[in-house]
Amino acid sequence: MNYEFFISVVNESGENLLDPETENNLLDGGVWITYKDKTYDIVEIQPIETRATMPEPLSLRHYPEDEENPRSLLLGFGEFSPTDEHKREEFTIHWEDGTSDKVAFDCYITGSNCNPKVQKALYLNDKLISNKEYDELVFTKK
Secondary structure: OOEEEEEEEEOOOOOEOOOOOOOOOOOOOOEEEEEOOEEEOEEEOOOOOOOOOOOOOOEEEEOOOOOOOOOOOOEEEEEEOHHHOEEEEEEEEEEOOOOEEEEEEEEEEEEOOOOEEEEEEEEEOOEEEEOOOOOOEEEEOO
């Protein structure tokens, strides 16, 4: 299984800044990611009607509003495969106000071929957030 990091951004009033209906939203250049010397701007995702799990290329995706999609109005960054042995891999989220946040993660396999285990950890600005799951990253911006 490949993994993706989910990001939500709200303003001080709790309004979703990834909703195109919200005034001063961040969808038009207000957030981007750098990873391995490459910049990733937001790509709008169009829903595909299929039961298949489709592979996604590495990108910063915005999921449109959809009552049936739990990722609705979030950003997703990935996908990352544990077979690539990501150990304390880092990417930076840049904000339009000139600030940034550093995210680091582990995503690798331990154990034998008969009993593999995916090791996951998530860090935000060098602080461990989770050592088991990739929790949604929630940011508050003005």
